[in-house]
Amino acid sequence: MLIKKPDDIKGSEITRKGDQESFLSRRTFLRGAALAATAAGTAWLYRRLAFPEAVTQSGEKIGGVKVSQPPIREALTSLEDITHYNNFYEFSTDKDAVASKARNFVTRPWTLEVGGLVHKPRTFGIEELLKLHTQEERIYRHRCVEGWSMVIPWVGFPLASLLSEVQPMSGASYVAFQSLADRKQMPNVSTDILDWPYVEGLRLDEAMNSLTLLSTGLYGETLLPQNGAPLRLVVPWKYGFKGIKSIVKITLMDRQPPTTWNIANDHEYGFYSNVNPQVDHPRWSQATEQRIGVFGRRPTLMFNGYADQVASLYTGMDLRANF
Amino acid sequence: MKDASFHKLLVFVNGLVPLAFLGWDAYHHQLGANPTEFATRTTGVLTLVFLTLSLAVTPLRKVFGQPWMARVRRMLGLFSFGYGTLHLCTYLWFDKAFQWPVILADIGKRPFITVGMATFLILLPLAITSNNRVIRWMGGQRWNKLHKLAYLAGILGVVHYYMLVKADTRVPLAFGGALAILLGYRLLNRWFPRWTEWPSPKPKTLPH
Numbered sequence: 263m264l265i266k267k268p269d270d271i272k273g274s275e276i277t278r279k280g281d282q283e284s285f286l287s288r289r290t291f292l293r294g295a296a297l298a299a300t301a302a303g304t305a306w307l308y309r310r311l312a313f314p315e316a317v318t319q320s321g322e323k324i325g326g327v328k329v330s331q332p333p334i335r336e337a338l339t340s341l342e343d344i345t346h347y348n349n350f351y352e353f354s355t356d357k358d359a360v361a362s363k364a365r366n367f368v369t370r371p372w373t374l375e376v377g378g379l380v381h382k383p384r385t386f387g388i389e390e391l392l393k394l395h396t397q398e399e400r401i402y403r404h405r406c407v408e409g410w411s412m413v414i415p416w417v418g419f420p421l422a423s424l425l426s427e428v429q430p431m432s433g434a435s436y437v438a439f440q441s442l443a444d445r446k447q448m449p450n451v452s453t454d455i456l457d458w459p460y461v462e463g464l465r466l467d468e469a470m471n472s473l474t475l476l477s478t479g480l481y482g483e484t485l486l487p488q489n490g491a492p493l494r495l496v497v498p499w500k501y502g503f504k505g506i507k508s509i510v511k512i513t514l515m516d517r518q519p520p521t522t523w524n525i526a527n528d529h530e531y532g533f534y535s536n537v538n539p540q541v542d543h544p545r546w547s548q549a550t551e552q553r554i555g556v557f558g559r560r561p562t563l564m565f566n567g568y569a570d571q572v573a574s575l576y577t578g579m580d581l582r583a584n585f
Numbered sequence: 586m587k588d589a590s591f592h593k594l595l596v597f598v599n600g601l602v603p604l605a606f607l608g609w610d611a612y613h614h615q616l617g618a619n620p621t622e623f624a625t626r627t628t629g630v631l632t633l634v635f636l637t638l639s640l641a642v643t644p645l646r647k648v649f650g651q652p653w654m655a656r657v658r659r660m661l662g663l664f665s666f667g668y669g670t671l672h673l674c675t676y677l678w679f680d681k682a683f684q685w686p687v688i689l690a691d692i693g694k695r696p697f698i699t700v701g702m703a704t705f706l707i708l709l710p711l712a713i714t715s716n717n718r719v720i721r722w723m724g725g726q727r728w729n730k731l732h733k734l735a736y737l738a739g740i741l742g743v744v745h746y747y748m749l750v751k752a753d754t755r756v757p758l759a760f761g762g763a764l765a766i767l768l769g770y771r772l773l774n775r776w777f778p779r780w781t782e783w784p785s786p787k788p789k790t791l792p793h
Contacts, residue, residue, distance in 0.1 A: 293591055296595065297594065297595060297598055300595060300598075300599050301598050301599055301602055304599045304602040304603070305602050305606065308602060308603050308606055309606070312603075312606075312623075312627055313617075342618075343618035346617065346618055347617065347618030347619060351752065351753070355750075355751075355752070355753035357618075357619075358617050358618070358623075408751070410619055410622070455752045455753045455754075455755075456752055526752055527752075545695055545696075545697055545748065545749065546695060547691070552619065552621060552622070552680075554618050554619055555618070558682060559680070559682070
């Protein structure tokens with residue numbers, strides 16, 4: 263067998279000094295390029311995953327808005343934050359991403375069907391609803407069950423005025439609400455993260471309370487898709503998820519209607535879901551809240567600060583059992 | 586291999602990229618409407634990302650027969666610990682403002698916090714023992730045994746994440762799936778080393 267003899271001269275000795283330097287500098291260059299390229303890739307990936315696309319949109323001005331309530335003495339949350347931090351699971355479960363996922367949501371034409379135990383069931387077009395009642399500005403605290411809050415200048419009209427239009431029957435004691443569930447426009451409606459369509463409900467006396475609002479806008483302009491365009495419910499003494507968005511149907515009933523989050527997890531989300539700092543969510547405390555745009559947490563108020571107007575609705579009820 | 590230090594540099598620089606962005610965005614008030622939540626969520630996810638990457642090193646090294654990969658494992662693990670520490674700090678500072686009685690009550694009362702804290706307490710000794718001197722002092726076998734806990738930390742980390750989301754469990758489940766694959770590989774590799782590893786170069790028989 264042939265055994266190769268080692269060369270008398272090593273390869274490195276043949277290479278001239280200049281070649282070696284260029285080899286080294288080429289290697290340094292390649293390494294620098296690899297570092298830069300991977301870092302750029304990581305940066306791109308981070309930006310892509312952590313930040314949704316930025317969107318700037320604005321609604322149409324709503325004319326003749328009546329300011330009917332003395333404003334609360336807390337700073338308003340910025341329009342930017344109100345329109346870019348949203349829970350609207352039909353579009354995305356990432357609050358920062360809803361605005362971009364919902365940007366092309368079509369809200370005209372839009373109809374709302376009101377029926378069930380009413381004397382005059384009717385379908386309303388959105389334009390009709392905007393003229394049904396004077397549009398009012400109502401500045402409300404908004405407290406999410408997740409522990410953050412905002413102060414929002416809603417525009418809308420009392421739900422009571424819509425209900426009086428259809429004349430509830432004497433047997434009606436609950437109001438059920440239903441959102442649009444359009445697979446084509448709402449990507450998550452094809453998933454089973456929640457039962458679709460999103461449904462919510464109120465007791466009739468809660469629905470008739472003068473604080474309860476059907477909102478058509480905020481900051482004087484029509485709602486953007488991410489905030490529940492073109493029509494959403496606002497119940498300021500309840501956790502935000504009670505404020506069902508993009509409503510297509512309202513039904514008066516003689517019994518308590520099912521509600522989406524209660525279906526998803528009945529240990530954690532009750533039918534009432536009144537803001538209550540004394541009753542914790544099983545997984546986190548509700549005693550304090552993070553006001554968006556303000557550093558640090560503040561105490562959460564009973565009924566979100568609306569106890570004077572609504573506490574009487576619940577006299578004699580165990581609020582721990584009826585959470 | 587001479588390139589080890591370069592591979593480490595590569596991991597080091599890339600591991601710092603998210604931190605640099607976090608710092609830059611925080612400084613420029615670009616962390617969105619709820620910076621506390623953003624920082625907490627992002628550092629938490631990064632902890633799991635680096636933990637998963639560090640656990641992927643050994644399987645990938647064996648499958649592709651790339652021994653050099655082992656040399657970046659420690660750094661990946663330390664990045665996981667680093668982001669985990671930041672994650673814990675965002676909770677202690679921004680969320681709870683260092684109110685220790687509230688924090689202690691929270692740890693006792695809320696299972697997802699309890700599990701998260703347990704995860705950190707597992708990562709802590711792993712980070713402390715991640716240097717050559719301690720490895721020599723402990724002996725490789727004992728060190729290896731201790732560092733098997735990284736899997737437990739991964740599982741607890743995923744459970745912690747799964748427990749805190751409201752309804753959309755897809756991302757925590759994805760991490761869980763990745764962990765299951767990596768853990769599954771280890772079991773398979775133990776039983777069928779020949780089928781699950783890149784054939785190691787045969788020792789050359791010397792010619793006579």
